[in-house]
Amino acid sequence: MTASDQKTLLDRVAALVEMAERAGADAADAVVMRSRSSSVSVRLGKVEGTESAESDDMSLRVFIGNRVAAVSATVGADLAALAERAVAMARVSPEDPYQGLADPARLARDVADLDLVDDTEIPADRLKEDALAMEEAALAVPGVTNSSGAAASAGSGGLVLATSHGFVGQYAATRFSRSAVIAGEGTAMERDYDFSSRLHFADLEETEKIGRTAGERAVKRLNARKVKTGVFPVVYDPRVARGIAGHLAAAINGASVARKTSFLRDRMGKAVAAPGVTVTDDPVKKRGQASRPFDGEGVAGERLVPVENGVLTAWLLSTAVARELGLETNGRGVRASSSVNPSATNFAIEPGEAAPEALIAGIKNGFYVTELFGQGVNLVTGEYSRGASGFWIKNGEIAYPVSEVTIASNLKDMFLRMTPANDLDRNFGTAAPTLLIEGMTVAGE
Known part of the structure; x- marks a missing residue:
């Protein structure tokens, strides 16, 4: 986003807020969310698709007492008409005692430079070359x-926000990615993948490494076996361990707690994970995949430790959700068109002390999971049941590939039996190291 673009959008959202107040709003905020992307996908040496997309979505929220309404439009819309329409809607909306702008004292005063933008221009020809190189290596x-294809993409996104409390700010972030999916043929076909996604182009994994890793992973899965049903320790590869971290983030989301749809809703201040397990959420991490200098309400965020030494210490909160829970926002509000809801930022299950190999070495019989299937997770009760594939662990070593099994437990028990390894990769918005979880049901033959 050029300096000229920034000024134009900042002026536009500020003018929209002013017009909303003139139309009768007690308070208002306006936001523009920008998105730019281009990608190239290939399969078996030929280009399968090229895509380019751009969007500038503007939305306005207005408050009249405890009544709120929101409208969305393109940035070229008639601002006066948009403001009048929003105010008219708010006048007839039901009251919501928790709605309103964030406390001015919580707004970001200085927008930190988090190094989220790489101005490197990546032409379509380079994206094509990268995709072909990954597939060739695989x-x-x-x-x-066989190959299911490879793809490379480049894009950017940003947010411009103004509020009637006097906040005006903007930030942007770029993103570059490479991915390859490799498969075999026939009834014994196996597939696997590798990918890299970074804010800065130079930080991406090399194309040859991504392709080679995808291919090697697929080959290792050939001649998979089934296993007998039983209760065993389960080790989650970091790729799937990130899903466990995601379930925890969802369970401590304040919106789920307020709606009583989280199995952890009554666990504040109590042990929810094994001793020694710590979880962090850091919106102001330099070059973080989910970093932002302020949230969707203009609130400055700080590093949070929602789980410390196994004990739950904090929810993820936006302004309205915090008020509903009798708390204060911690800057986790995310703008989704015309609404604001809490969400994680750079959320991570922190690493433990043991290497993954050491965790595996202590297992006589167990399951190393590399892929999960299905949506069998109930965040209201914590019940967990997923289809899975991976490798069997025998006498402390990876023995052979395994497929067509189901792993089951309850997330409440899984977190309390969880041991993190020391191999955390923070290059993901939701991150986790290898995780050992004792006592899960593995259903096979």
């Missing part, structure tokens, strides 16, 4: 017989 792995 197909060169002995045992690989």
Whole structure:
């Protein structure tokens, strides 16, 4: 986003807020969310698709007492008409005692530079070259017989926000990604993938490494077996462990707590994970995949430790949700068109002390999970049941590939039996190291 673009959008949202007040709003905020992206996908040496997309979505929230209304439009819309329409809607909306702008004292005063933007221009030809190089590297792995394709993309997004409390700010972030999915042929076909996504182009994994890793992972899964049903320790590869972290983030989301749809809603101040397990959420991490200098309400965020030494210490909160719970926002509000809801930022299950190999070495019989299927997670009760594939652990070593099994437990018990390894990769908005979880049901034959 150029300086000229920034000024134009900042002026536009500020003018929209002013017009809303003139139309009768007690308070208002306006936001523009920008998105730019381009991508190229290939399969078996040929381009399968090229895409480019741009959007500038503007929304206005107005408050009249405890009544709120929101409208959305393109940035070229008639601002006066948009403001009048929003105010008219608010006048007839039901009252909501928790709605309103964030406390002015919580607003970000200085917008920190988090190094989220890389101005490198990546032409479509380079995206094509990268995608082809990944696939070529994957197909060169002995045992690989087919490809589901490879893709490379570049894009950017940003937010421009103004409130009637006097806040005006903007930020942007770029994103570059590469991915490859490799498959075999016939009834014994196996597939796997690798990818890299970064804010800065130079930080991406090399194309040859991504392709080679995808191919090697697919080949390792050949000749998978089934296993007998039983209760075993389960080790989650970091790729799937991030899903466990995501379930925890959802369970401590203040909106779920307020609506009584979280299985952790009554656990504040109590042990929800094994001793030694710590979880962090950091919106102001430099070059963080989910970093932002302020949230969707203009509130400055700080590093949060929602789980410390296994004990639940905080919810993820936006302004309205915090008020409903009798608390104060901690800057986790995310703008989704015309609404604001709490969400995690750079959320991580912090690493433990043992290497993954050490965790595996202590297992006589167990399951190392590399892929999960299905949506069998109930965040109201914590019940957990997923289809899975991976590798069997025998006498402390990876023995052979396994498929067509189901793993089941309850997230309440899983968190309390969880041991993190020391291999955390923070290059994800939701991150986790290898996780060992004792006593899960593995259903096979």
